[in-house]
Amino acid sequence: MEQAFKRTQILTNHLLQSSPSSQTLSSNACLSYSPPELSESYAFDIKDMRKLIDRHNLEERDWLFGLMKQSKLFNPKVRGGKVFVSPDYNQSMEQQREMTLKRIEYLLEKGAFKGWLTEKGEDIEMRKFAGFEVCSIYDHSLFTKLGVHFFLWGGAIQFFGTKHHHDKWLRDTENYSIKGCFAMTELGHGSNVRGLETVTTYDSNTGEFVINTPCESAQKYWIGGASNHATHTVVFSQLHINGTNQGVHAFIVQIRDADGNICPNIRIVDCGHKIGLNGVDNGRIWFDNVRVPRENLLNSVADVSPDGKYLSSIENPDQRFAAFMAPLTVGRVNIAISSVYQSKVALATSIRYALTRRAFSLKQNDPEVLLLDYPSHQRRLFPLVAKTYAMSFAANYLKMLYVKRTPQSNKIIHIVSSSFKATFTWNNMQILQECREACGGQGLKTENRVGQLKGEYDVQSTFEGDNLILMQQVNKILDDWPRS
């Protein structure tokens, strides 16, 4: 309270002064830096606040943070009696990829992903969300490499596959003895999934599908995990049966053998250095008439009989495509949630900085004014704090909507997850930029994270649905919505 009173006084002086006196030339007493929590008490219980915001699985979260703090793989550093963990970004992409893999293997060994694909129900889904959120606070590469493996590859097996796929792949995926990736995007087609150019035919003589990359624009592109570590991939491809294109379907293809050699008729090239997310080994893949058994079609929506007949319970190809894509929603839910956590990290850092850094005094020999006591600085940061609280609660709402989903709620989940994903990730980038500038040069120092997060999280407005296109979809659906 005393602090708050002092600050009000400073601002009052600021406003009363018609013209600030000439700046003193005598040197001020040396500045001292003291984090605000050492001198101030809070009017509310911080634990209650955390419960309100993180909401669920608090113990699991702390356990996971604890695992990170205990391992040198996560670069623990002690500062002011607290342990902080953060990757070393002064590493080449090759080193960052190796570290990301080692971190996953360490967490796996400690049981952090137990049940993620073999258990079912609300409990495990909430546990997965919590674990995934903690990983996203640590590093976007860790989050994304896990996301591709568990949510995209694992999710494709779960949702596009049927019982024999579940039995064959889920346990090995959960224990990471196979490493999956998700080959949907091509050089020429990202948002327009229906326009994919990879072509698969069926050979009834051998009972195999033949997957082919017919041209350069059909090469799979940005496939996370493909360049170094993945052993298997889901391939999205047009399915041509007896000269008729039945649209995009998903197939399982092994791309590396147990020794890590790339399988025959498959070519993989690295996507190269990126402005962030360099711990993820994105690759480009070409298939030269690669043959896979008929069972490798993920057949929850459609199948091909041994003698080559196309079978689907959904006749309308538009509806078939929609049913097919629906399970990808969880990716957008995860992205929306994780983007809000980055805004929290940046705002917490820049507000703490503004409570220790001073600049300019109003009267000769007065102490210099804290950045946060400037109305301009308050107007910069406080609305972003309010916005981030709103996004945080909205993200929790989205999470519950997803976990309690029914066939009837699919459409509303699509709308909410798409619009939240686009809005939150755009907001996050604006918040990170504002916080970066509000921290001055310190915002550019990688160790302080605020600026680094910009490069790491910029991709969120593009992947799993370009924000602009998601918003156009939402707009179109709402336009067509029956007026009551």
Added chain:
Amino acid sequence: MEQAFKRTQILTNHLLQSSPSSQTLSSNACLSYSPPELSESYAFDIKDMRKLIDRHNLEERDWLFGLMKQSKLFNPKVRGGKVFVSPDYNQSMEQQREMTLKRIEYLLEKGAFKGWLTEKGEDIEMRKFAGFEVCSIYDHSLFTKLGVHFFLWGGAIQFFGTKHHHDKWLRDTENYSIKGCFAMTELGHGSNVRGLETVTTYDSNTGEFVINTPCESAQKYWIGGASNHATHTVVFSQLHINGTNQGVHAFIVQIRDADGNICPNIRIVDCGHKIGLNGVDNGRIWFDNVRVPRENLLNSVADVSPDGKYLSSIENPDQRFAAFMAPLTVGRVNIAISSVYQSKVALATSIRYALTRRAFSLKQNDPEVLLLDYPSHQRRLFPLVAKTYAMSFAANYLKMLYVKRTPQSNKIIHIVSSSFKATFTWNNMQILQECREACGGQGLKTENRVGQLKGEYDVQSTFEGDNLILMQQVNKILDDWPRS
């Protein structure tokens, strides 16, 4: 023209269609990529356009680009028959620093900086601007490391020093046998230069100044060149004479000997990895009562006599400070100009991309539509092109204003350079972000530069005057301006 007509037709169809037909499921003909200049001619002469925009020293610019293309140090790569040069950013900061130094040494050896500090007049100033612009197109670290050495250290000697400083330091600076840095900013004081806490006293017994860092917040911070390569620095410090603080003055201090060892009573620590500009070795410096000869005071505005009397032709300390800071304007001019070049690189790249990348077709079996044929994409990029043309011409105006400066025009140059620096660098960051998103995933690939430039150039809104504070200064000056 035919192309333009085709595009208009596509858009007309777009507008006439009441509801787009259901998306085709049959695979389109494979996409082909062809850069626009192969199929289209231009209604104007590109060379004339370049002359209008770059305006001066075109041959010197091409010569400098040519030097870069000829040396492996600049990573030349042939793509489509053209040579492109760009640093390898998949390197640690240690490697990037080494490469930046080697590039400077190579250009130096080829005579690229000949006359930069030993010649005078409009000609050499324009030549410097041109050379500096070319360097900024190549890499911000190259630009900044050169800028610190030639414009900040070299400029301090030229403008703050007098004849004996010029005679002693300028030639060795130009031939890089001494490497200078510029120790103004401290941990606790950046924008508020008058509040610097470093203290210098004069010892009339030995005829030396004694420079001291009295506390942690007084450590010099972000000093480009200090961490690895600089041999000398200008130190900005309060000057205490007989118990009176005469305000901030500048002193020359040697910080490394000929073998690269740090000099006694000086401590230097690295600033660490940054989100960009990792080819510049920023350091922190502490001075423990470091002694330098009386002649090391840069004495254009004020001096101290051998027996310790303070002498200045400008009695008012405010005016003295203003006279002292005026020569720093050129840094803001350089930053304003270079930021516009980054917008040009990003817009050229994203518009070329939008002229080759297609997404979605409007009717079954129609070719997919070029990104740039979408009104939404045009509205995204075209206003930014217009803005960048405006900034480009304005930057040329600022350059002429600076080169033809008189004592009377100092104030207007301060206003124009400050407001242009702030406006252009903020605009540049927005343009880079929009271009990054407009290129989708390709905007994140370091090789494509658009996204990478964001991290490299973000610092421009902070250094050489925080944009917000520059704008407040401009606002205040204009407010007080006599109304006619």
